[in-house]
Amino acid sequence: MRTFLFVWIIFHLIKIQVTETYNWRSSDGFQRFGHVSARLTDRPCPHGWLHYQGSCYYFSRDRLEWWRALVKCIRMDGYLVSVEEGHENTFIRRHLMMFYVHRGAWMGLNKLVCPEKDQWFWGVTSSECRRFDWFSHELLHNKKGNKYCGLFWQSFNYHWHVDNCAQKNYYICELKPGKKCYCHI
Template structure:
């Protein structure tokens, strides 16, 4: 596993070195977003490799989200940085989507960092085009978005330009909008979309 980590760092260093001359060709934001996306993909691949090592050898590698009893994420869930994610294919309104997550002892995803957000967006791009609910709503107070069932607002946001805009006065729930490259958008909570559930690894 140490070798994998070293190779990962070498790849990132090499990429930075080779890309330095190309930075002037694109905006700084776009360049940084590309780098972050590659780092996230490498980290996710590293976790997948660790999971494979664990399942074939029965050993728990350093940094694995599995504990000594090999308690990991359930089948069908994707692991990343100690959390489990389920990409629900069932279309449901916001509250129903949350209840679907609760059935798995989870909740609609609460995004806490740019790297987590980038990981989720990268995965969504590989799925069929659709909007996906996130657990963000301002239903209690217009303009003040909080995580549903959790009296705390987001420390990181990725709203698309001009969003949230509460179009028609009825958009109170957050969604990954595929038409906006999966940046955040507000939508009517009654709309029916797919969703992303999240829970901590056991």
């Protein structure tokens, strides 16, 4: 009984000291440590989405064909991710590695709009992709066949790869907080 009482007193003394020393609700307390204060309300992204550089990203837990993944992202007010900058590509690849996504994850990259041309687009629009992260001359090996959809491929350390759009893979959705996107529909 004495041990319990002693532990209880020490716990409450520490609690009082910590509470008086740091006002945890104050953003100043967090800034002293070099952190941005946590946003517990008014999150820029829906629950289950990750925020990065003005966009929200959803890493799926289910596997779908490319077109079904596209529809699912649209139903969540987003679109299959379109990678526009190198740092965005690195962010996504690191999370795929961290989550150890088996096989790969769909992105919006595809050539379904013009399969006969050597042009790649984002979603089902005329927004052409001009920067790529292919693994070791990827397109030289996939000139024929029905591999028209892009994904981050596990075997290639999550560099880009093309696959048959009917394959079931994980997928990554993107949305801009506060904006409904109609551009990739």
